[in-house]
Amino acid sequence: MTRQLSARLESEHGLTLNDFDVLAQLAHAEGRQLRRVDLARSVLLSASGITRLLDGLERAGWVEKGICQSDARVTYAVLTVAGVEKYRAARRSHVTDVDALFGSRFTEEERGALSALLLQLLEPGEDETPACATELG
Amino acid sequence: MTRQLSARLESEHGLTLNDFDVLAQLAHAEGRQLRRVDLARSVLLSASGITRLLDGLERAGWVEKGICQSDARVTYAVLTVAGVEKYRAARRSHVTDVDALFGSRFTEEERGALSALLLQLLEPGEDETPACATELG
């Protein structure tokens, strides 16, 4: 299903699933910008992965770099006007595709239950660190 | 979480998550062997992905090729004795790791509910083709 959604997004809008995810995160963020580290965490990519992904989005003109006044180490990823447009266009067809795959398989109630269960995976583990940073053993 | 489990399996046993998945499928298969196409489908990989993955397992001596009497096109992937041993060893620590990540987040009942919901994704879609082959739109 991931491959299908990815192929669709790719052929219709020239975006990978991760590209779209990043655009979505930025579109909903305060000031349409996010630190690259935070972005990496929220789309489950490594720091280097974000650098390369944003390279592409910057070349396309959908994202640009922004500096941070208080900390010269950080660079913001900022959604451009063109980026907002791109996101809106891609979002329309993408939610349709997701609905076609998930909507037909689950009732409204089941979707709610599944969502709640999966959300538990994002909660901090027993050692109080975020799930994606939890050490095993 | 995928990265964690993968890293663990890699460092402890020299296996990727897909390697382990293939070993598991073969270990539970009739005669410890499977056609490469079927194997590809069950671990959600492409045909070429399976070829390259099995190359590695064959070099390690855990899997070997088997011919098919009735159809010369197909090659079986057969688990060797060493492969069975490898699987048993890896399985022990892997289920422990999975338990550590999922067990602490869900109750017995929640695990059952989550499992049932996710299983629905594998069922045939409305057009009667398997989920992973369903065409969108």
Next chain:
DNA sequence: GCTATATACTTGCGATGTCAATGATCGTAG
């Protein structure tokens, strides 16, 4: 003020996945 440690980001490299093209074999229709 200076050194030590931590964090943000980038880059080189290796591993792994997909796609497209190819070769071999099978089933079947004429």
Next chain:
DNA sequence: CTACGATCATTGACATCGCAAGTATATAGC
């Protein structure tokens, strides 16, 4: 029995991702 389309497997070209290492900046301790 031959030709054609479908299926199984492999290979090469290409893209993506993560880790490790390197650079720059920030923060804390002396």
